[in-house]
Amino acid sequence: MLLGPPGSGKGTQARMLSRAYGVPYVDTGELLREAAQAETELGRQIKRFLEHGLLVPERIVAEIIRSRLASPDCANGFVLDGFPRTRSQMALFQAIMAELGKQLSAAVLIDVPESVSIARLSRRLICGKCGSIYQSTEGGEAAICANCGERLIARPDDQPDVVRRRLRIYAREMGPVIAQFRAAGTLVEVDGVGDVDEVFARIQQELRHKSGISYTV
Numbered sequence: 001m002l003l004g005p006p007g008s009g010k011g012t013q014a015r016m017l018s019r020a021y022g023v024p025y026v027d028t029g030e031l032l033r034e035a036a037q038a039e040t041e042l043g044r045q046i047k048r049f050l051e052h053g054l055l056v057p058e059r060i061v062a063e064i065i066r067s068r069l070a071s072p073d074c075a076n077g078f079v080l081d082g083f084p085r086t087r088s089q090m091a092l093f094q095a096i097m098a099e100l101g102k103q104l105s106a107a108v109l110i111d112v113p114e115s116v117s118i119a120r121l122s123r124r125l126i127c128g129k130c131g132s133i134y135q136s137t138e139g140g141e142a143a144i145c146a147n148c149g150e151r152l153i154a155r156p157d158d159q160p161d162v163v164r165r166r167l168r169i170y171a172r173e174m175g176p177v178i179a180q181f182r183a184a185g186t187l188v189e190v191d192g193v194g195d196v197d198e199v200f201a202r203i204q205q206e207l208r209h210k211s212g213i214s215y216t217v
């Protein structure tokens with residue numbers, strides 16, 4: 001599991017971990033963005049929460065996450081990003097894991113100061129098709145995904161006022177969740193300032209040392 005504020009690099013690192021360990025990447029935000037595309041009342045409802053940077057109601061998130069984690073491709077493990085995001089979701093997470101007979105190996109908390117989050121999100125572009133994450137450059141090079149060739153787009157919730165709200169919600173909700181993982185001995189803390197490969201190396205080192213987890217591919 002990856003924890004950290006918006007813009008900490010969770011999504012980028014989760015994708016790298018997913019490739020390295022050969023298990024699926026479960027991105028709660030992306031699952032909700034997909035669900036928001038549906039031309040249904042539920043889809044429209046989810047979209048409104050996403051646009052405003054507000055947490056989607058728990059009963060909606062619960063169903064989406066439960067069915068994703070129960071899928072056959074998650075049977076041998078997964079990298080989870082974006083869930084749990086509140087104390088109450090933490091209880092739900094524990095219940096889902098117990099239902100599925102699974103145990104959390106590690107919760108990796110990526111630490112970055114708020115100024116870094118804001119700077120990164122103001123320049124973030126994502127691929128509209130595969131979700132790969134990029135930083136836009138001053139040079140304005142062709143904004144095309146290196147992975148699948150699709151056009152890159154800015155996320156509507158990366159606008160400064162929405163970012164500030166998302167950071168506030170993170171600060172308010174995640175303290176108790178982090179404390180619970182720390183008390184359980186599953187928390188691994190990593191400095192998220194630096195380039196992508198540097199941070200990835202720190203995560204791997206911490207996972208090897210603290211949890212005995214090493215990757216197989």
Ligand code: AMP
Pocket residue numbers: 006028029030032049050053054055056057061081082083084085089157166
């Ligand atoms: P992210 O892609 O992780 O930045 O999440 C984008 C948005 O999806 C958040 O600002 C929330 O609106 C929503 N979201 C993601 N994860 C959750 C969650 N666990 N509970 C409720 N809403 C969520």
